[in-house]
Amino acid sequence: MSGHDKEFDADDPMALVPAVMDVPMDEASYRQMAETFVEEYMLLGYSDEKIVGLFRNPFYRATHEILKTKGEAYVMDLIEEIRNG
Amino acid sequence: MAEVYNWQLGRNMEYPYEEHHSKRQFAAVFNTNRCIACQTCSMACKSTWTFSEGQEYMWWNNVESKPYGGYPANWDSKILSQLAEADPDGQKWSEDGTFDGKTIFEAAPKNERVLGYLPTNAEWRTPNLYEDTSTKYKSSGKLGLADGGAELPAHKAWFFYLQRICNHCSYPACAAACPRNAIYKRPEDGIVLIDQERCRGYRKCMEACPYKKPMYNAQSRVSEKCIGCYPRVEGSDPLTNGHPMETRCMTACVGQIRLQGLVDLNEDGSWKEDRHNPLYHMVKVAKVALPLYPQFGTEPNIYYIPPRWVPREYLTQMFGPGVEEAINAYRAPSRELLAVMQLFRRSQEIVFRYEIEEGPKAYETKVRGEKFTMYNDTVIAYRENGEEIFRTEVEEPVIVRPPERSNAI
Numbered sequence: 001m002s003g004h005d006k007e008f009d010a011d012d013p014m015a016l017v018p019a020v021m022d023v024p025m026d027e028a029s030y031r032q033m034a035e036t037f038v039e040e041y042m043l044l045g046y047s048d049e050k051i052v053g054l055f056r057n058p059f060y061r062a063t064h065e066i067l068k069t070k071g072e073a074y075v076m077d078l079i080e081e082i083r084n085g
Numbered sequence: 086m087a088e089v090y091n092w093q094l095g096r097n098m099e100y101p102y103e104e105h106h107s108k109r110q111f112a113a114v115f116n117t118n119r120c121i122a123c124q125t126c127s128m129a130c131k132s133t134w135t136f137s138e139g140q141e142y143m144w145w146n147n148v149e150s151k152p153y154g155g156y157p158a159n160w161d162s163k164i165l166s167q168l169a170e171a172d173p174d175g176q177k178w179s180e181d182g183t184f185d186g187k188t189i190f191e192a193a194p195k196n197e198r199v200l201g202y203l204p205t206n207a208e209w210r211t212p213n214l215y216e217d218t219s220t221k222y223k224s225s226g227k228l229g230l231a232d233g234g235a236e237l238p239a240h241k242a243w244f245f246y247l248q249r250i251c252n253h254c255s256y257p258a259c260a261a262a263c264p265r266n267a268i269y270k271r272p273e274d275g276i277v278l279i280d281q282e283r284c285r286g287y288r289k290c291m292e293a294c295p296y297k298k299p300m301y302n303a304q305s306r307v308s309e310k311c312i313g314c315y316p317r318v319e320g321s322d323p324l325t326n327g328h329p330m331e332t333r334c335m336t337a338c339v340g341q342i343r344l345q346g347l348v349d350l351n352e353d354g355s356w357k358e359d360r361h362n363p364l365y366h367m368v369k370v371a372k373v374a375l376p377l378y379p380q381f382g383t384e385p386n387i388y389y390i391p392p393r394w395v396p397r398e399y400l401t402q403m404f405g406p407g408v409e410e411a412i413n414a415y416r417a418p419s420r421e422l423l424a425v426m427q428l429f430r431r432s433q434e435i436v437f438r439y440e441i442e443e444g445p446k447a448y449e450t451k452v453r454g455e456k457f458t459m460y461n462d463t464v465i466a467y468r469e470n471g472e473e474i475f476r477t478e479v480e481e482p483v484i485v486r487p488p489e490r491s492n493a494i
């Protein structure tokens with residue numbers, strides 16, 4: 001039996017151990033993360049419309065996830081806040 | 086113990102040896118905001134230095150996902166708890182930036198030179214436990230591989246990547262603890278090395294280093310650690326053509342988050358004013374980069390631009406009292422800092438000096454109610470002998486995929 005044919009053994013102490021940290025979202029740090037994205041794009045000179053576009057586009061996973069979770073109003077408010085302080 | 090001055094603590098501290106400094110110090114800045122955890126740095130180091138028998142578990146360079154990951158597991162929370170136990174409620178910084186608590190030298194138990202612990206074998210086993218993991222993990226059995234596709238989880242809580250190598254400390258705990266005096270700091274560049282001839286594998290360095298960077302080789306029965314790629318830094322590696330070159334982990338960095346160099350030191354160990362050395366600019370002028378756990382007291386020489394989305398209490402514990410200032414300097418960079426940051430990974434050579442040629446205004450925008458103007462300046466990098474290495478512009482091309490090709494994978 002070659003190594004390739006061996007069954008995966010969950011008790012093997014040398015096997016890599018993947019684990020999902022399903023930590024609940026905390027509002028303040030979630031917002032901080034979202035603010036960081038917006039700030040980065042603003043520093044690149046992007047307009048508000050262009051930034052909203054990155055939240056709407058499902059291929060921008062991180063920003064789109066925020067829009068999906070929090071809704072468009074949250075995103076608009078975020079952009080307004082970061083733009084005008 | 087002798088009294089030495091530690092500028093990161095803003096005070097004198099106890100250390101087993103008299104104060105003595107190298108002429109130059111190996112130092113680097115890591116921008117945690119930009120790391121993508123590709124581990125190219127880890128592989129570059131491994132394939133250069135730790136691919137032999139007895140070195141299998143060694144990652145002189147590792148990148149761990151904070152706050153959960155660690156190599157060895159929980160290294161930082163363990164030493165922090167030991168310190169808190171030795172000095173309950175005392176591990177604090179005062180308003181003026183002085184550290185009032187105890188360092189690992191000052192908290193050492195009787196008959197020991199340093200407070201520390203020896204990690205177990207199991208703790209070295211998972212260099213980056215809790216790294217991005219598939220949430221759709223289904224396996225029919227063989228080797229535990231996922232069937233079909235896999236999807237990465239959406240991170241709902243904050244985390245960041247922490248890049249770690251030996252800090253080539255100004256007051257190395259590894260050297261302080263070695264009963265054989267086998268560990269030394271090179272006078273020419275401050276790189277800390279273990280003399281493989283003198284070492285008898287007592288593992289006191291492994292126990293004492295708060296960053297857990299010396300590692301025991303059970304095959305050769307001596308301890309080993311990051312050697313700062315010294316043939317490259319010296320310019321004696323044939324690849325370098327005689328010009329000092331950055332280490333393997335730095336030059337391989339895909340995320341372009343690392344810049345390493347050499348800083349000149351005064352006799353008292355303070356950094357010589359060197360206004361146009363990029364490291365001097367980032368650490369001493371812009372104050373955008375901070376040492377890792379300065380309260381340990383070893384005066385580490387790898388400086389980090391803190392991740393700006395992470396709760397400040399956590400960052401302050403990790404990088405000391407300059408966190409807010411560093412984040413402000415990074416989120417609204419000065420014209421000069423912006424130019425200096427372009428020096429990251431344009432060349433393998435060590436940049437000893439930079440100059441900036443002012444360019445035209447690229448655009449103007451508003452962030453947090455304040456005007457931000459971006460200038461397309463040119464930054465020019467010079468080698469030790471004053472020759473130009475390269476020049477690069479601040480403005481980078483931005484390429485946006487057209488909607489019909491938004492998924493190019």
Ligand code: SF4
Pocket residue numbers: 250251252253254256257258259260277293294295296297298299310383
């Ligand atoms: S990080 Fe550890 S191994 Fe490296 S010089 Fe400092 S104390 Fe020694």
Ligand code: SF4
Pocket residue numbers: 119120121122123124125126127148246248337338339340341342343
């Ligand atoms: S190579 Fe650079 S970007 Fe990749 S993990 Fe290492 S430090 Fe991070």
